[in-house]
Amino acid sequence: MAVASVPHEGQADQLYVETRALRLQGFLLFLVSDLVLFSSFIFAYMYLRNSGQGWPPPGITRPAIALGGLNAAILFGSGATMHYALENFKRGNFIRYAWLLIFTIILGALFLGGQAIEYTTLFREHITWAGSGIFGASFFTLTGMHGFHVLCGIIYLTILLLQSVHGVYDKQRYFGLTAGTLYWHFVDVIWVVLFSIFYLV
Amino acid sequence: MESTKPSRGFWVLTAILGGISVAAIVYFWTTPTVQPWLPPEGGHPGNEVDKLFRFMAASAAVLYTFVVGYIVYFAIVFRRRKSDPPDALGVHVHDNNKLETAWTILPSLFVVLLSIFSVKIWSVLYLQQPANGLVVESIAHQWGYVFRYPNVKGEIPEEMHLPVNVPVTLNLTSRDVIHSFWVPNMRLKADMIPGMVNVIKFTPTRIGRYPIICTEFCGTLHSRMNGMVSTENGAIMVVESEAAYQAWYHRTQIAQARAPSAAEATEATAIALASGSASAGKTLFSQKCSACHALGPFSQRVVGPGLMGVLHDPSHPNLVDGDPATPANVAKILQRGFTGSYGTMPNQSENALSNQDIANLVAYLNTLK
Amino acid sequence: MSVIAEHGGIAEHIHPEPQGFIRKYIFSLDHKIIGIQYLITGMVFLVLGGLLAELIRIQLMNANGGFLTPDVYDEVYSIHGSTMVWLVGIPILTGGFGNVIMPVQIGARDVAFPWLNMISFWLFPIAGLMLFSSFLMGAPVAGWTEYPPMSLQGAAGTSMWCAAIFLVGISSTLTGMNFLVTILKMRAPGMTFTRMPLFCWGQFATAPLLMIATTALAAALAALFMERQFGVPFYDPTRGGSPVMWQHMFWFYSHPAVYIMILPAFGIISEVISVFSRKPIFGYRLIAFSSAAIALAGFMVWAHHMFTSGIAPYMQLPFMILTFVIAVPTGVKIFSWMATMWGGKIHLTSAMLFTIGFLILFTFGGISGVFLAAIPFDLHVHGTYFIPAHIHYVLVGGSVMGIFAGIYYWFPKITGRQMSEFWGRVHFVLFVIGFTGTFLPMHWLGAMGMPRRVATYDPQFQTINDVMSIFSFVMTFAILIFFINVIFSIRNGKKVGHNPWGARTLEWQIPSPMPYYNFKHIPSVYGLPYDFTEPLPYAHLEEELTDSPVPVGAH
């Protein structure tokens, strides 16, 4: 019974492979529970919206669709850049990876900027979180929660960028980047849903 | 290894348990009332609920008798005895497909049976109640009930009178928090939720005084909304003969008419309603009314109740102030405003409405069916 | 051995045991210590919740009240319910037993994310303190369900309640994720899903419930908190919100929550009943899969709590029928356990007595659950004492009996000593008598017209309430005996070997108390752990009970 007493070549890789599987599943489960959180609020929104007061409720103007569409395109675009950032990292193309990641972060920040403009416009029309009935409650809660996720994502990606500059990840071990990409895609995809239910229907 | 065949004792026990089960079935089948288990039954469809109760209680008794009987029997008969060697093992049976299939299929069949029976009673409760009859509204508040009757002005607190054998449609809502309306003798309950109207339909068939009980927690004095016939505390449903009911009704009508409500203090000028234009009223409605009133059924409350069919809804023959739903009375509310259980509405001057505006609005509301 | 080196992977790495008191016992990463922390904390809250229950029973000894003011009484039962569900039932059964036993039973050295595990645990006592601190600022009054608009009117403590339950929810979610990954990824070689002990199946079915349902509750709580603190309208009908929406979101969580509290107990029962009947569990597959079926169906029945809330009659029907359907897998389990007892050599130990008690009492609770599922009958008894009767039959008669069975059963594994069997039997007898006397009459009271959550009631019910209160003192006395037994046995209990019950699951094949690293070598598994006539279905366990040192290179 000579148990793994001497760490040998490749054992560390074995360790990485196994912990990676654990961490990947754990991270996906985290995303699932986050999805449930969003779904619950979306259920609340749908429930209130269909409670027979008409939508938008009297006295409420919806946020402008033009800016909303542009903002959506920006966020979806950042998803595409993030995807290719990871692809390039996998292929060892570090410079292109870094630029794409920076570009992703900038697009994310732009999205938040667009969101801020949208909020200011609504505030100017006296549509607020607490003072505008169920529209204000559901719109600001859901988009605010999503915006908070984007903000966290920006911070997360910045940390990943700094880490990768310091050589934390290499071609064999880059689970952190995979997780970051998963998270960023998740935030994008949530916006597909939120965009549809708030701006399109 | 012992034999896997059941012993004689097992079959004797099964026979005994079967006997108890048959006794339980016979009891629940034939007992004239379910009195010791439920309060005296006072109306339809409470009697239907009792049928379901008999069925479920009999089935439960059978199932529970067998489960408990066998468990206790196994624990005694198959216990390890002092004489057994310390490492004695039980009969090693892992599976028995026939048995397992049987006890999956049998409960499934029972579930189907129970579903059919429950759905049948459910349809009696919800679908087969007569639509005509007396319409009463009850509004709960912290901490009590008030009742509105057709053509009786205002609200009658804590005592609900019903004629025997007349179908009743009860519209339930609340003024503040969630309450509930339960008359144990009628076996019926619905929550009274602010902003919503829940409906109970039933026919009292037995004269008597029945407690009305709130079963949703509603604040400090929730316990006070616990009608007790013995102490005359809380709200009571009085089911009486048609003659007694009519006498009470007329008495109440007169008594309530004499008590002027605060809204009546201001004298209203008569408005020529015939000149109203429904299309102008529609425009006006979207400007002045739609922020508080939905174009939905009465139960769809935004600030005030929904106004679809306000003049034509048979389940709401009364306006919020208790007067019958006529164009003149609607105009009266628009002139005077309203303060009461259903909220507060500004009066004519506060809403900046001209007499012609009111006529237009009434004409428009009359078109909503 | 090379087989294991390949399959065992990371499981072969043993970190040195931390030596400082704080790292070893307070902020431990060891699943066993964390599990014991959960058990102890849960027991503390059990005592607190039990004392609150006694306050309720004392108040109800007089129909006109007088012991507590109505407001204090409302606070007491609200915190009693919240404590028992969130600080006793769920943490003990998942965080407690799940942590101590589950990783060992699947042949792992720890859970997947030990740090996360520690954080999950520490959120729980913090949330408990927050919940009880709400008494200082006016505790919530609207019961553990906190229906708005009543909860919107409640005192400041209601917001504290939201925050506390939110924290417990995060703790549950993290535990669920952790256990799910552990069971999916860290089973020993050969430990397939059809060879996994049934307790692990219970945990496996519970973990997704913890993860998904709890998050939905978190959303509902966050909305309630925002409405109370910032005036964001979600539930207030006068501002466009909907109080019924809370009920949907709350019960979407809270119905699975009762399965969170019963599925692990099913697992404990399955283990105990097989070991003490000295025969294999009957119908292993059916028991395992019915747990999963119950968990899945548990997500689709929430509106059966809302038959009186004015949801459309046609919408009620599928919920009623699906609820009936859940009775089938539950019934199958009960029948399988009965068949396991048949033809056994039943050792009537304390653990087995509690298991038998579980079968008898839980079946009763299950049957009254079918009564409640039938819409017409539910319309009669909804919101009456029938409901507390039912929930106490399934949660005390079910979950708590399961917890007691588990403690008597695994106490030797955790401490190396056995609890007193004599006092265990006394505990059992008094507990069952007290329980039945307290909760059985509640069914009748509810059906006859006594609403729940009342501080005063119709005097015609006073005699029976007095009797119930006296029986509840008996129950409390039984629990006192249990605690004395536990505390006494930790120091003075009979020392027993590593496997006093002759059980066959993995945790009984290693020393008691379990060593820090669980297994010197990760075992391989060849079969089900329930067949007493076969040799143990494990390989590489030879050295576990010897004094040979832990492999040196392990780090």
Added chain:
Amino acid sequence: MNVVAWEHILAVAGGIVVFLVASFALRADWKTPGLDNQVFKLMLGLLALGGILATLTGLQIIGKS
């Protein structure tokens, strides 16, 4: 050209780019194994859908203000 018109044009352009990129990435990744890649594929599919939505919004075919 006012701001709104630019917003429309950018949304259309961005939407088309996103759709194309996501579709190409999806095609390139189509046969990759592994749990993470399955999730990526799902996400890319939804991202392509998002691109279509943004384009249609910019073209003022869908969307309400």
